[in-house]
Amino acid sequence: MPNDAKTPKKLQKRGGTRALASLVPSLTKRAIGKRGFAQASIITDWHLIVGPDLSKHSQPDRLTYQRGERTGGTLYIRAAGPMATELMHLESMLIDRINSHFGYGAIAAVKLIQTPIRRLEGKRKKKPESAELSDTDKEQLEKSVAGIEDAPLRDVLLRLGSAVLRQKTATKPD
Numbered sequence: 001m002p003n004d005a006k007t008p009k010k011l012q013k014r015g016g017t018r019a020l021a022s023l024v025p026s027l028t029k030r031a032i033g034k035r036g037f038a039q040a041s042i043i044t045d046w047h048l049i050v051g052p053d054l055s056k057h058s059q060p061d062r063l064t065y066q067r068g069e070r071t072g073g074t075l076y077i078r079a080a081g082p083m084a085t086e087l088m089h090l091e092s093m094l095i096d097r098i099n100s101h102f103g104y105g106a107i108a109a110v111k112l113i114q115t116p117i118r119r120l121e122g123k124r125k126k127k128p129e130s131a132e133l134s135d136t137d138k139e140q141l142e143k144s145v146a147g148i149e150d151a152p153l154r155d156v157l158l159r160l161g162s163a164v165l166r167q168k169t170a171t172k173p174d
Contacts, residue, residue, distance in 0.1 A: 057083035072108035
């Protein structure tokens with residue numbers, strides 16, 4: 001269908017392709033807005049605001065303001081373990097950094113939620129594949145438990161020794 005003045009605007013195609021990055025703010029606005037974040041930058045730039053060390057152990061959870069206000073809010077921060085205590089002592093520094101990031105007094109207080117942090121980029125490490133034991137390792141292991149008369153105990157120690165040796169072999173750098 002041609003794009004000309006005679007074609008109604010509803011029927012005209014949108015021009016060209018658009019970068020995916022240009023669509024993300026409109027897609028995430030509703031989800032992020034529910035948590036009180038007017039801008040996603042506090043979430044996406046958290047590592048820049050608080051620094052890499054603090055960002056590994058904390059993340060912003062939600063931001064609340066008094067009704068009708070957009071200044072002097074309370075930022076709730078999730079913090080892992082003892083880092084919550086550390087952040088409590090750094091509260092004034094956090095408020096200063098966050099406010100300087102926004103360019104105005106967006107935050108007046110920080111509340112901490114002590115809980116494990118869930119990260120998308122920190123995927124679980126796969127267990128290393130178990131390596132097969134060499135014949136010499138098997139023989140050496142059997143010799144070391146040969147003096148044990150109790151058969152069930154000897155079998156358990158053989159399995160334990162095999163597991164330890166396999167794990168050492170699997171995680172040994174090449």
